[in-house]
Amino acid sequence: MHPAQPLRYVDFGSFKDPLVEIEREVNAPQAQYLRCYLHDLRAVTVVIEPNYFDRDYLAEFAEFYATTSAGYANICERAHYFSIKVDRALFRRAVGGNDKAIAELQEAYLGHIVLRPLPRARLGRTVVRAYPDDKGEAEGTPRVLSPQRTYEAHVAGLTLSVKGLAWQQQDSGVGSCATVALWSMLHASAFDDHHAISTTAEITKVAAAVAGTGRAFPADEGLRVEQMLEVIKRHDLAPVIIPGDVRGKFSRTRFSTLVASFVRSGYPILVNGDLDEGEGQPGGHAICIVGFRSPTRAPVPDGEVAYDDANVDIVYLHDDNLGPNARFRVVEVEDESETTIDLKPEAPAPTNGNWPTTNPTEGYGTITPTELVVAVHQELRTAPLALQKAAMDWSAWLPDILDLETKKLKVKGEAPPKTGMLVGTRLLRLRDYLDQELKTALQARPPRVLADARLQLWEKVSPMSLHIGLVRVSHDGMPMMDILFDTSDSDRHLRPTAYIAYHENVQWLLERFNAQEVGNIDLGRLVRAW
């Protein structure tokens, strides 16, 4: 029997802080990263559960560690980090149901780390909250972390919740970096109760069964990309793989727009690439992109439409060599007269005095992405590249005709209005479009406009698929129209089902375009939202 033990309360950064212990014992860069990360989140106290059965570790134990002669335990510890001083008295009040104490602990809760009894891979499932983003919000460049979800930790009847996406250190006994990236990806908010989250051991077993490169455990062979795709399929999800467009690497536009579209849709992205650590040949490496910072709105030439998010500068990713939410800059590299992109680590400046230890992000290698791999819902059959193409094909007419019509109005001495527009794509549930997107876009209009738009979509438009492809065209920060695509058919039949016009004159411009330009744009059923 494992002995019963009391909860422990230790100061963050003290020699009893598990991260300090790990750094002292094995000099793990992941422990250093988390110490710096939690320091900037202003961690003060660590509450340690000495006995915690972790689902992921138990699966690893059952598959591998139970049959080694080393005598590993089957139980973990779990460390909870708080931004206030927490002692037994405060914790006891919260556990006893005191609302004030519960609220105080929840407000200060930064996340938790499962500590495995594995000397070289102690950091198990880790969920930490993201840094505050007041500056980004104020400047109109908010961080987008849609794949995050809420995790609950239950300690002695007290429920603590944290929003994040699970990360863990690679344990080469049962998985590779690709296994960990896949595991994080399958935790995303996009998925629901119908999709069970695999353990790393299960991922390794499936991968070995379909295209084994050697024995499954210990998993020191790594994974081939085809194995990753098979793992996704075995989870009742559909794999999407998008290779780079410039001799196997990515142009900025392809990378940025696709990453933004997936992340805004709630799907994290497994990026396969080469990690250049400055010594020898770059090696294959997999990471999981969980977010990005919205770029500043780029100017668009009059009469043209440009892809929104084509100039993403910052992405946030889970790297098993570092930790969760690591900040990387998208940098352009001139490569044989063509421009491709690399991901270069760039930790934000410390916000809470000096970091308590070396931040391993500094000096970490550059990643050159070569493939994007995404797990999407099976019902979603439209290829992301086809949706990007459709976005341009079906929206370019609007700024074109607007430019033509505004030039006819040219008043002497008055600067002509800007007519360039931005277009963005997303994949989302129809119900979320009706519930959230329409509401946001129509927040400044009277409620009857929202009611009319919703009812028109429900009553006048042909039934649509569970997931829709959404193309939004925006002018000067204001939505002009949304074009909705059914995603349940093949790309050959990809056509707009309906379009939501946010201004009466959008409909008039469409008629005008069809009347005087060559071509006949049919956007499906008009939904009036003005």
Place this chain on the structure above:
Amino acid sequence: MSDDKQAKATIWTGAATTSSVLARLDKKAPLISKLVAKKRAAQLRERIKRDLVPFTPRSTADSLRKLVK
């Protein structure tokens, strides 16, 4: 939504309000000639073609066998 908030809105957070550009369009303006229309349509097709270059599907054959450790 205030002007400042609107100015900082992203494509997904902006709210539809009255558009001064769309509101002043002259619905009685004459149509352009067929010749000019044809030229404009060709230019538009060229622009679309140019903008779609980064989204060309690529073969995944070389990717599938890559090993990631």
